[in-house]
Amino acid sequence: MSVESKEHKRYGAGRIAAIVVGAITALLGAYLAYGGLELLKLGGSFYYLPAGLLMLVSGILLIRSDRRGAWLYGLTFVLTLLWSLWEAGLHFWPLAARLGLLAVIGLLIALVTPGLRGNAGQAPVRRASYGLAVVLGLCLIGAFAGAFQPIWLVKAGEAPAIAQGYKPGDDGANWTNYGRTTDGNQFSPIDQITPQNVGDMKVAWTFRTGDFAYGGAENQNTPLQIGKVIYACTPANKVFAIDADSGKQVWKYDPQVNPGYSPTWLRCRSLAYYEVPKPAAPASADAPVASAQPAACQRRIYLTTADLRLIALDAATGEPCADFGDKGQTSLAKGMGELVPGFYNPTAGPVMAGDRILVGGWIMDNQAVDEPSGAVRAFDPVTGKLAWAWDIGRPGVTTEPGPGEHYTRGTPNTWAAPTYDPQLGLVYLPTGNGTPDMYGGQRTAAINRVNSSIVALDAKTGAERWVFQTTHHDVWDYDLPSKPVLYDVPGPNGERIPALIQTTKRGEIFMIDRRTGKAIADVVEKPVPTDGLPGEKLSPTQPYSVGMPQIRQGVLTEAGMWGITPIDQLMCRIAFKELKYEGDFTPPSTSWYIPHPSPFGTMNWGGISIDKVHDYLIVNDMRIMMKAKLLPRPEADKALMASGKTTPSVAGIVPMAGTPYGVNRAMVTSALGVPCTDPPFGTMTAIDLKTRKIAWQRSLGTVEQLGPLGMKTHLPIPIGMPSLGGPVATASGLIFYTGTADYYLRAMDVATGQEIWKSPLPVGAQSTPLVFKSPESGKQYVVVTAGGGRTAPDRGDYIIAYALPGKP
Template sequence: MAWTFRTGDLPESNGAGAEDQNTPLQIGDTVYTCTAYGKVFALDADTGAERWKFDPQGYAPNWQRCRGLGYFDASATPVADASVPAAPVACTKRLFLPTGDARLIAINAETGKPCEDFGNQGTVDLKTDMGEIKPGYYQQTSTPLVAGTVVIVGGRVADNFSTGEPPGVVRAFDVRSGELMWAWDPGNPATTKRPPAGETYTRGTPNVWSAMSYDAKLGLVYLPTGNATPDFFGGQRTEFDDKWNSSIVAIDVKTGQVRWHFQTTHHDLWDFDLPAQPLLYDIPDDKGGVQPALAQVTKQGEIFLLNRETGKPIARVEERPVPQGNVPGERYSPTQPFSVEMPSIGNQTLTESDMWGATPFDQLMCRIQFKGMRHEGVYTPPGLDHALQFPGSLGGMNWGSVSVDPTSNYMFVNDMRLGLANYMIPRDQIAAGASGIEMGVVPQEGTPFGAMRQRFLSAAGIPCQKPPFGTMSAIDLKTRKLVWQVPVGTVQDTGPLGIRMHLPIPIGMPTLGASLATQSGLLFFAGTQDFYLRAFDTGNGNEIWKARLPVGSQSGPMTYVSPKTGRQYILLTAGGARQSTDRGDYVIAYALPKK
């Protein structure tokens, strides 16, 4: 360990509150990190000493996260598609901070002060033109995308409370002035900037809550879209909802116009919204050259490989028949897309023989639960009876996305394997005050049904299907084959009924976080439920190093070389694993011993 810094901003969480999911940013001899509550710290890259901090005082009643900061340097060489003007007098180097109360703040990267020439004294109010927004119903959680001279944001909405929730609009602002340059409103493509006076962007449309990607050469921004709310009943959804739900949408960075889109789930009734940043990577073609590719991981365990210029599949996709439901007023897609030339991860159809338990009693209870539910594979539709969805609404894969080794063409994918037991509840049987932010009954107001959702766990709080509950996989992007897959994480810091087992048994725990692949053949990952940062051999998946953390982590490690000393560091934050009550406020840097 090279150094440790503590922010003093401890996340308080029950799964619906605050979670530290930050990937720090390094610029020159400074690293920047943001806490779950949006406090920004600038630290010396070699010592961890604090240089400045900024508190936006932007709190929300639920779902506080700051996954990262955007960055723009007006003095840097312009990218190919952007005409960068002369550097402004102040804030030549600026950070962009998303907040839990739906603001976008520009901060001087050198001083920590707001850039007063951006928006209103450094702030753009993202609630503008959105209509009524209840506290906690709309917020920013993912890294703003800086693409040329615009900064682009989507937004997280509160799932499953009602129809007509805040708009899913994606907006691009000038990085210097904060002026709105374009808007993409899925419900009204004619609205390309602000809506007419007295109107709002279309409410309840598919949103973009995860991180976006940008190809400067093609001038395209790639949006992984979510769902029109609510998630588990879609009888009221419009034609444009069904068009844009759970899709990769390629947007022209200059105009905000759609170039192409590809849908990964039709009429999504499973909360299989796209959770992860698309990977942009060039792969060999059949003619001895390369083609621009995009890889998209999904909650349902499918991986789609597309040409990112055209949106056409590189790996073949088949439309296959899926089970149909019978909920009154609902409609169902007869088929779903399956990426048949890419490996599927952790989405097998479960059988009674897959039921498992820490004790024979656990296993028996899980078998009884399973036999009492309808399970027809990954696209088992919700019903008035008890249904089992596997993978559940967390995945599969989630926001951590993937990493890649360009030397081997290996892509690394971490997953979780948690089922979701659910059933629909008629409106007149929904108890007043049902919230279900994480699990439990969700009201889905504006539809005929609420929904009950519970993780498919034993009475001891352990997944009912046999391990692994989470893995790391390597996929060769040239051959599109699975190279290796290993369980990651132990039960050392978790156990039945919340009691730690202190057993370093590598059964494979649900993963949540991002990985880091390095040129030296190492893959770093900390997003397991135990308190370790690990390094794996990218060639075979063997664990070759680990370091004990003070608490668990669900962040993304990053690496940098100090411009002062030439020393390389691995940096991550540790604020607590998702399924642990232990919380922390750590920023930790590792490095090889000084020679």
């Protein structure tokens, strides 16, 4: 082939490449220009329209092999770089969204530039173009590598000081409650596994329950550990006793839950444990001898079921305790009135408060005004008889309703676990809002008084002691999602103050004196919007815990909208500007509006952990934007009929029967299914309770099992993802956590937040780990229940124990 033919062939290939790159550039420019015009009409950013027009013209010139197209694109890229730095600063992921795709196109244009008309044979142009391509390529490689670094919102500073007076030996040996102890602090005093040796941990045993969580069911269980036995429950309320060292089944109990009663939302977060006191010895030889407590059922395990039973089991055998209720069980439907299957479900499980078993319940969101009561009941752990009931519609009355009566319907419920202070004799209830959640025009003063509040009751009698409200007239579904945590926090003069720490869906952390209900960390009332719908009675102010850090995204802005590329970022900007948003507490509306933080919450039912060694509060959160819209009754009824729903559901359009509206709620994502706000979408934070400031805060979780359009990326990019389940801190300085969207058990350094070890799980997990030491072998175990995460498709039935190899 002649030299001329080779040059002609090379020019032809370069021409085709320029046409392809030009067409890509022109199409992207046309989209940005069109979307930018739409955004401008909504009062949005001025950047996209001119940038799109410049790219469109650049692409057309490149198609025509006009070298001015390359120069024009270069100008557009420089202007975009300056705009990006002005709008997003030096933050990696916001810059990546704005510049990444444009840098790729710039690299391609640099490669085709030497072949454009007028550049052929010009060595300086070729060297400059290829040199620029190399620079852009290196920048893209560097950016790709940077994507695998965690996002640090706050980096750890000095090493944390040791808390005054803490002694690990003062803590109990067993994990007897949902939060380990009655104070709910999720702290393990065991220090055998340390930051230095955690890398040696291996799977000690794996147990399979055979109960897979499909549909609305989820495995969220943290087992109990009593001596050498672990007690776990499954979404279908099956209970397993497992030998802690071997992982072998000791016994199994299946309550045969009626599958038709609760078709959705099956879960079992915890069980309860109680030892029946042995009779006291006679004072003298002549005194009558008390009847001895039978050996059977002296140690008891309690569970609640989705079909509304409270069951007592012999901890040794798994057999129902015959003296409890009716052959081992008592009905939780008694006194509740009409019950639609699934509307009431005690998902958190029972909680022991001294010699009382407390039972609350989850009420299905947004179904009707006349939903079951949120009454909390206490039962005798031996007989199963009702000890008292807290029913706000019957103030001062703690007995069960009489014949033909029922507990007050539609009242705030307690779906998260209560906590208990044995010294004060008080139990603390985290309440929800009145039903339905998103419209409160029909609510009574009694409902408004205690919605989204911490309520302190006398554990023996159920008498109310004090109320602390975290959201007034809650129509944003900001019910309290997690147990109150009791801890004596450091005071300004070295004293310890008996505190209650309550996390919220709002991202506020309230710290109050658990004796009086008065704030320890400052709380102020701030004005909020009140332009609600007819019949609403919105509060003009809402409480903000300004004395503690706020764990959430701040006020949303258009500049804070995100996407993997400028394409979906522009989609998200337009979506944001189309939605009604007035900042926090944007009133519900018949137009699409943004309730932010979302009803899914920032902090949720997993709760917090207290690192007692350093006075650190450890909390994970999620950061997602949602939208909602109230539908006038005729429109709501028509939409519900068209949806074909045959069972009640909390997703999509829901009825709010008995009000003038239904409601529709949805995530705000781009067409790729990517969240519309800047990463991270989930973090873990350590708060120093001595200073009440953030010690460190970082992204939590990767996209390894997730990705655009529902495809798994298989890339462990730690962008931070929504998480469920709670952390556990240990006396050795570790944090164990499993509730990320990817499938791992992680160990993190409590002092720095650095991830120092992780082990893959067969499926995702969203439970709080169980950390304990076996009294028989002396080994420390970390036990994980893994049934599959909410955002991932894979499901399992695993209980997995990890330990250090060899003898302790």
